[in-house]
């Protein structure tokens with residue numbers, strides 16, 4: 001089965017879920033065919049019946065460094081669906097880390113089970129032993145269905161875990177900073193200068209990232225139009241930043257210069273593209289394009305789209321700080337560099353006449369290929 005975008009979110013949270021026919025076909029093609037399709041290095045499957053643990057860790061690529069990616073706990077319909085999800089997610093992490101200029105590879109893990117399971121310690125300690133068995137080739141973190149408390153259980157068994165309580169903390173402010181900086185880079189290309197003062201920005205979702213993004217935009221003098229299904233979240237940005245509230249369904253057609261999706265995946269689709277009036281799309285949500293072809297349609301329509309995994313890399317930069325021992329200032333500096341990354345993506349897209357999501361992929365692939373070529377030339381360590 002051809003996995004689609006390299007975004008770091010899953011099929012279950014915005015992208016297209018593989019059909020049963022596709023899954024059956026994947027099985028028919030064979031396990032190594034599936035793993036080899038996108039050149040994954042390693043897939044590890046671990047079972048601990050007594051602990052109630054069934055986990056899969058996928059390592060896509062470690063050319064740039066150890067594979068880092070969160071642990072997702074989800075009640076998959078079947079084991080193959082879990083395998084396809086972890087393959088897709090781990091590949092997304094390779095691209096995200098490479099483009100963000102981090103010395104990390106791409107990996108991810110899934111635990112098959114009820115994310116609300118009460119008896120968590122045995123499950124997550126078993127997962128910790130699984131992670132430890134890979135001797136640092138894979139570093140895990142929190143993801144959908146897991147919490148900082150679960151990471152503490154994992155930490156009982158391995159040091160290869162980030163996002164522990166009292167360490168790098170909430171990634172949202174760093175993610176918002178990166179989105180803000182990426183949005184400014186888009187403005188520079190689309191409007192000729194990177195100031196957002198006086199521009200109208202629609203923000204979908206005033207949650208963790210959306211709130212901090214609104215704060216940056218307000219401080220720069222942008223006008224805000226905001227929607228959220230949670231009225232309290234909307235009220236807060238209306239009161240603090242003078243945002244104008246609209247109903248969730250009205251956010252797409254609002255009169256604005258920039259759209260910042262900060263809630264859901266797949267919001268750039270056949271229904272929304274025709275009503276969007278904006279020149280720029282730059283937001284934190286994962287898997288914003290319902291299908292890759294929607295990125296091509298934006299390109300044809302002249303909309304400047306900041307590829308999601310490039311512009312929302314601040315969260316990964318934040319946890320990478322734990323691996324590297326970075327200060328918060330260093331993380332902020334790195335997240336600010338998303339400005340330059342987006343400029344490079346937009347330049348390549350313009351030079352080659354391609355959609356920006358394709359340009360982002362090419363830059364990530366180029367960095368990995370160059371690092372791989374250097375590694376290949378380095379003489380092997382003598383025994």
Ligand code: NAD
Nearest residue numbers: 171172175205207208209228229248262263284285286315
């Ligand atoms: P969050 O849950 O705090 O906020 C999301 C907000 O969207 C919530 O307030 C929710 O009520 C709202 N929402 C849900 N459906 C909506 C709809 N139909 N219309 C309008 N609003 C709706 O999540 P977050 O941490 O702010 O992350 C936002 C997005 O960015 C997510 O897609 C997440 O995967 C992605 N992301 C987050 C980070 C991070 O550091 N938190 C990093 C990378 C990517």
